Amino acid sequence: MNEITYAQAIKDAMSEEMRRDPKVFLLGEDIGAYGGAFGVTRGMLEEFGPDRIRDTPISEAAITGAAVGAAMTGMRPIMEIMFSDFITIAMDQLVNQAAKARYQFGGQVSVPMVLRAPEGSGTGAAAQHSQSIEAWILNVPGLKVVAPSTPADAKGLLKASIRDDNPVVFLEQKLLYRKKGPVPDGDVVIPLGKADVNRPGTDISIISYGRMMERCLQAAEELAKDGISAEVMDLRSLRPLDTEAIVSSAIKTGRVLIVHEACRFGGFGGEIAATICDSEAFFYLDAPVRRLAGKDVPIPYNKYLEAGIVPTTEAILAAARDLAK
Amino acid sequence: MNEITYAQAIKDAMSEEMRRDPKVFLLGEDIGAYGGAFGVTRGMLEEFGPDRIRDTPISEAAITGAAVGAAMTGMRPIMEIMFSDFITIAMDQLVNQAAKARYQFGGQVSVPMVLRAPEGSGTGAAAQHSQSIEAWILNVPGLKVVAPSTPADAKGLLKASIRDDNPVVFLEQKLLYRKKGPVPDGDVVIPLGKADVNRPGTDISIISYGRMMERCLQAAEELAKDGISAEVMDLRSLRPLDTEAIVSSAIKTGRVLIVHEACRFGGFGGEIAATICDSEAFFYLDAPVRRLAGKDVPIPYNKYLEAGIVPTTEAILAAARDLAK
């Protein structure tokens, strides 16, 4: 067990998979000598060379399509989109091509590729570099979507994503890159589709993923001081979603608070809430299913405004207290 | 009051607005002599000429950006994307540019444009020409999204969209183009953000929009025979959403069935369900909030498969009966 950063865990996962399987390779903008905009791939060019660590021109649609085509013909590309906001430029290739190829060709091909992209605000990069875009691609059958919150999950889930025979969008959390956490040694693969109950509890379920997990856990810590036992669940993988874990937690506690950084309206919290309210758990609910999420605005530049639009630990705490009343 | 088709209603709205306001113009692929892939703009070139009915090369990103730029500098463009699936190609221009310009420039500009695009399956056009994509763009503050189900609504809502000072995505329903309905004479504008209770009822709320409305109304008719009084609500505008109408209907009936054609997982039904379950209506619910939606698969070509993945009248009926039990 080593304490490493989230960025290092991602790099380790890729490097180990590349050593294991010659079909795995990387492509993206400035991932070589530059090491990626967030330094995740630093050093990989030196180890694997320019044939397998492929810097590309600034052409997101072509990069994504190139990954699709390479994947369809025997390779296992890992591509990087520098900021998840730019997935919009590659959206046709991701949504209409990668996600559809297998089905529309009657199972003749598979598309084993990973699209890595960092999301989230907090870096002062404003409206076009700070979004949390998961909801935009979660209504697309054929895609899988993962959003790890710890170095250990990042590593284990990325390994699973690379080995998966489907297109997986791997949403990294910008503000977590420099955070450290324990990561088990060896080849640990965490299957997609399994939520993680980070903290068991009985009075209220706090369901979240990504960067908000830390705040949810802090809030749970505080709640414990009030004698409120909060169960905190990290979804980790958004599609496939661990509905069983969600529903059984809701049944157990009867009170659910959903937290995410992405804007509230039309966000993925809706799917989680709807899943609960159309399940057996409905009959166990003691309170409305509450969503706490980013404000419905583009991300502003000013740091106070920027910080002011995402759920804070205090807001989570207040909502949980209110729910648990 | 005239009986006209949904396509005609859309054309009438555009033509009337173009006669009223010289700043309104159309751009898109094959909207001129061809009259649009679904014939909606047929005849408009003859009336308004090629300066205001602008055929474009096949370049969705440029078309959308051109609309954004023209809108930012004094025009009121209506652009057509031939199939809503192709919005993916223009996604950056729509989501990162049109939706963000006003906010990120501190209110210096507005972007009064309409992006029209038809959605839905049922035409045998398979996975890349049949999707219902609303959920992909509903988590984007700065955009408005409309999806009319009748000729009258299509006309009135399109007029409101054209006069709106924001980017509005106007999602037309392919299979409704040839359907006729009464449309009031004169300049009737239907404000965005108001749901329409097509059929009042007391036992169950059926909430839907777009092509599924017809089936919901048929099901309600059948339910009446069983003595079940269904309230059928057409959301019409998805963003802004008439949450007040949704919540009060749920309070009234205590049972809610949400129906849409788009795939279920991550679909807009989640937002509707979550809105209800995190509102006062929660306390009035007598049953789980149920979602009936498209199967989580790409749209298949074969007509039986294609028909088999969207909610049928029978399925709506069965779900409603089950809920009302």
Place this chain on the structure above:
Amino acid sequence: MTIPREKLEDMYRKMALTRAFEETAMRLFSLGKVHGTAHFCIGEEATGTGVCAGIQPQDLIYATHRGHGQSISKGMNVDRMMAEFLGKATGVCKGKGGCMHIADVSAGNLGANGIVGGGIPIAVGAALGTVMQKIDRVVVCFFGDGASNEGTFHESINLASVWKLPIVFACVNNCYGMSMKVTASMNITDIALRASSYGIPGMTVDGNDVLAVYAAAQEAREHASRNGPVLLVLNTYRIMGHSKSDSGAYRTKEEVEEWKRKDPLKRFVSTLLQQGLFTEAEIAGIDAEAAAVIEHAVAYAESSPEPSLDTVEQDVYA
């Protein structure tokens, strides 16, 4: 040019088969047997056939929405192709793709695309995979004049050019992108000029002359396999409407008639006859054989079952 007789015969057979396939498909449409739409390449057959004849069996193609000729020329089984057209369970895509998504991976056809320009980056990826796996193979990416105005055209060719990938970008310029004349959709008259943006060779050839296309494709393949991408522009004409819903308001009857006179099948036949390589009877024999093959395909497709609704959730994920 000394082309073996079998090669010539094979080329004509593919063109005849394409024509027969499409004429039959149109008949099935008018009989109400087809749900959906289709894009016919009548008048453009020399492009798919000439290109596929000029490449090697191990090469891959990416086809377009107007891809019947490309698919057939690459050696696709027409029974399973017709079955797909009718949406049957025995279709090459199990009835899920339809004619806009015909693919036959076993025959090296990686699939038609419903998104104009959507296949171009994917073809580049296949060429990249080719190089990385050190396979002796070239990828041919078909697309239209209209598609050459999509951003993917630009990004993809640029990417392929900096990586010197073994790929031929085969632009079928049939004078129209749906209703927009190519001269209205761009400000240049020779699409091959666009090659100069990427420092790669551009070639333009008469796309109604199958022998010229064949020769150009051979040359382009040769270049691609050694030195990287080529843009090969095939000038031809779309005789039928864009798809089933086209009233033709955007062009004159005279223009269509003029091009009908340039029919690539007739032209090839007259060359073959003139050069004394084939007799009229032999040509008629090939035509009859094509008709029979397509008749068989229709019988196969019509007698095939509809896919079961149980299969609808299959193949979403691998």
Place this chain on the structure above:
Amino acid sequence: MTIPREKLEDMYRKMALTRAFEETAMRLFSLGKVHGTAHFCIGEEATGTGVCAGIQPQDLIYATHRGHGQSISKGMNVDRMMAEFLGKATGVCKGKGGCMHIADVSAGNLGANGIVGGGIPIAVGAALGTVMQKIDRVVVCFFGDGASNEGTFHESINLASVWKLPIVFACVNNCYGMSMKVTASMNITDIALRASSYGIPGMTVDGNDVLAVYAAAQEAREHASRNGPVLLVLNTYRIMGHSKSDSGAYRTKEEVEEWKRKDPLKRFVSTLLQQGLFTEAEIAGIDAEAAAVIEHAVAYAESSPEPSLDTVEQDVYA
């Protein structure tokens, strides 16, 4: 070339102001007063200044993420620009945009874009609006060498070319797209060659020579206003890192040093001195004035309030 003295002075003033703005901005960064990142155009000042000097006051520009020089040269108020940089309520975008989204519509600057290539189609739209509203105006769209590999570059120039819109596509080729050398991102050495894909003129000019840029911009504007789009390529070099997070591992110090010697300000100054148009004292005076203006801007920005959280939900919708 007989350029009025005031024009020359104005050009040098803009360049000096840009340099002073950026050097100050870097200092503010190192003092920890800036949240976010920034992209500096040191070494490229002649491009923004030369182009903006060559167009008319009513013309519009679309700037890039590396747009300080473009904005200042178009006549932006530096107080409000600095305030935006510091995210203050008095910033030109009320603190919501930051330096990647500087815009000043009143000065004809329709905004910088954080999406590489994202502004190009929008500029085309503004040019379309210009024509449809019969305004005597030209639009200048700035973008980089890297951006010229985005699909939007291709689609936008093509669209502008078929509509013959009054637009100048000004490509600032600073030799790099982040870490990728322009010679690695494309297979050609002169980006202006790409104009030939659209049947429009391409011009290449030494982007470190402000007078050459100015002359080329005048010519390009003239052409654009009468005959439609021009692609104007300005060859220069990025002296600083790509953004605040650049370690420079992808290029040599020698290369940077070589280009430092070609500093466009020094070069312009030596021309002005050589030709006896200005004295050293006069130049020093302009430099001092620029420093004072920027000092004032910093004071203005620093003394301005942070935006209130109450404003965060304003201006999402009109």
